Amino acid sequence: MGSRPALALLDILRGEGVDRVFGNPGTTELPFLAALSEAEDAVVSMADGYARGTGRPAFVSLHIAAGLANGLIGLLNARRSRTPLVVMAGQQDRRHLLQDPMLSGDVVGLAAPAVEATYDVQHAHDLPLALRRAFAPAVRPPAGPVFLSVPTDLLVEDTEIEAPARTPAPAPGPAPGLERAALLLGDAARPAIVAGDGVGREDALGALVRTAEACGAPVHHQPMADCLNFPTTHPLHAGMLPPRHDAIRTALAPYDTVLIAGAYAFTPHHYTPGPALSPGRTVVQLDSDPDEIGRNFPADTGLVGALAPSLHRLAVLLRDRVPDHTAKARVLRAGERHSAERDRAESAARAAYSRAPLAPWAAAHAVARGLPPDAVVVEEAVTVGLLLRRMVRLDRPGGYTHTVGGGLGWGIGAAVGRALAEPGRPVVAALGDGSSMFGLQGLWSAARQGAPVLFVVMSNGAYRTVQDTYEAMGGKGVCPGTDLGPLDFTQVAAFFGVDAVRAESATHLRELVSGAGKLTAPLLVDVPLRP
Incomplete structure (x- = not known):
């Protein structure tokens, strides 16, 4: 027996293993939201982290052209990191689309450079097949996000459609040669x-x-x-x-x-x-x-x-x-x-231990040595992250997550997604202060979901990686526009309803990280670093 378009959409998603929808509610998605009740960068980043943690493609609902534009950073990151996402944006009602209604735009053209494939769905009976097709390239190597444009009036058409059965792909085998x-x-x-x-x-x-x-x-x-x-x-x-x-x-x-x-x-x-x-x-x-x-x-x-x-x-x-x-x-x-190389790095880090503001080596060492067994590190700390990579001792798959895409603001949302994907596994997000400023709204989702993530913000008051590259390329003095000045992330956390504390020393930071596995709600640690 057939289903209405919005309900058929949900049938397809369930068949593909989707158990959560990541998105912001918008007017062009109301029929989809109504179906959910019956049955933009931060959300894309959360879906990215969730897909990596579950090993399944995640589904994202974005709000028309403006919401898609907000989510483009997350889509670019997901494409470079080859994260399987299926992303749907509601298009304006086709009955007045020619009149350039508010928020309308060429969503397919906007999404195309950031995704593996696009589908412009114009008929209700095409929606199930388009969805089935979208999930295939999302997971097939090279994998990555796939985009669908779905007009809002299409989802409420008075028609019943059949959802085609899912055909499992054969398991790939070893390479010849x-x-x-x-x-x-x-x-x-x-x-x-x-x-x-x-x-x-x-x-x-x-x-x-x-x-x-x-x-x-x-x-x-x-x-x-x-x-x-x-x-x-x-x-x-x-x-x-x-x-x-x-x-x-x-x-x-x-x-x-x-x-x-x-x-x-x-x-x-x-x-x-x-x-x-x-x-x-x-x-x-x-x-x-x-x-x-x-x-x-x-x-x-x-x-x-x-x-x-x-x-x-x-x-x-x-x-x-x-x-x-x-x-x-x-x-x-x-x-x-x-072993000798690691011992030298260990000695340098321990020698840098002090009270705040911390030396970057000491901060990286404190996080690495404080990690609970089985922890997941979600890293968007850039300069301190390079040091952290040299210090961590991890052996379980999925223990370190980063995005080579480079679009800032990914880390907070990705950490929330990982916590949702693997409940019970400690998640420690090592973040730069500049990176965090691009994704602060993810803290609202962390509080709302009660995600037990330890957010560790390495606050050096600058876009340090830009300054380092500027110097490496022969630039003189301080690179213009890269000095952030002092920032108090404990106040930011409080605004979004997340508890926060400032690390007083490397030893204090290590103790906070070691308690990540006991968290029942998000906690932000502000770590002042030396310039």
């Missing part, structure tokens, strides 16, 4: 691996560990990684590659063969001359997205397939090619080298 990859890596004298965000997205972390151990290859996270793609506690973990081509070349110079697994380009932060990979190095590239193979650097062999089964198979092949004593000796040497 793994024997060639095993030959190149197995014959290498100094192999290395770059762990891309595809590893984290596809739950292939364990398989990558086995591959690395099978040949004794040190593993670097891709620059500004969005996920935990390799355990930072493992002796083969060599840290994150810096987000500059010259620095990547230096970091990979000691190796003769590099496996790049699931890495989306190398996302440099600012320009430096030359390629990320110097000529003469053997490159094996594995990705589930065929468009990534050879896209930004040449590969000696390119492999397309699901990462987890491909890496499982590659580990087996490597064990037959690399003697066990050779692999173990490499692991031991790498572990000694990486």
Whole structure:
């Protein structure tokens, strides 16, 4: 039996595993909201965090052209981070659309650059099929947001429509050509691996560990990684590659063969001359997205397939090619080298402990050492985040979340979404003060939802990453417009109904972070930093 358009929409969403709708109510979405009762950047960021935490696509409802414009930052972040979202915006009633009614606009044209695909639905009977089609590219590699425009009058048409049954997609298998990859890596004298965000997205972390151990290859996270793609506690973990081509070349110079697994380009932060990979190095590239193979650097062999089964198979092949004593000796040497590097960073951070305002090293160390077991770190701290990445000791998939998209204001909403997705798992959001200012409205949602998130705002009174880049590019003095001055985030939190406290020392900050798992409501920690 058929359903009215709005109810059919809900039937499709349930069938796709959607159990929450993220959005702001608006007049053009009233028929959809009415159906919900019967059955803009912050909301997109919340959906982003929720999708990552659940492993399912999230659904977002935005309010016409203005709401879509507000949500574009979140959509750009989701596209770069390859987060599966299906986003619907209500279009004005078609019966007066030609008269340019308030808030109307070319929503499809506005959304197109920020999403994987768009659907302009003009007939009620097309809505179910368009929704089914939208969910497919949202989850299929490369994955990302997909947009639908749905006029408000379409949802109340006096017609009954059938929702087509969902057809499960077959599970992707291992890549062809793994024997060639095993030959190149197995014959290498100094192999290395770059762990891309595809590893984290596809739950292939364990398989990558086995591959690395099978040949004794040190593993670097891709620059500004969005996920935990390799355990930072493992002796083969060599840290994150810096987000500059010259620095990547230096970091990979000691190796003769590099496996790049699931890495989306190398996302440099600012320009430096030359390629990320110097000529003469053997490159094996594995990705589930065929468009990534050879896209930004040449590969000696390119492999397309699901990462987890491909890496499982590659580990087996490597064990037959690399003697066990050779692999173990490499692991031991790498572990000694990486342990010494971590000890130096640990000593530098402890030496910086003091009362507030804190040194950035001390703040990063206090957060990292205070994290409860099984915690999720949602990081949008930019400069302090680079230090935090060197200090965290995480080994469970999903333990670190970031967006390489770079659109500020993502972190607060994403942390709320993660808390909703994984109730009972501690969520600690490490945020910059400049980043937080773009997404403060997310604190209202945190309070409203009772999300037990610990928001840690690193307050250095500046857009520090812009100042650092300005200096690196030869700028003189302080970069204009980057000085925020003193900000009191405890007052901001109180305005939105969130409890807050100011960290008095690094030890105090560490204690606050260690209590994140006991929270029953959101708490904001204002951390004054030294310039």
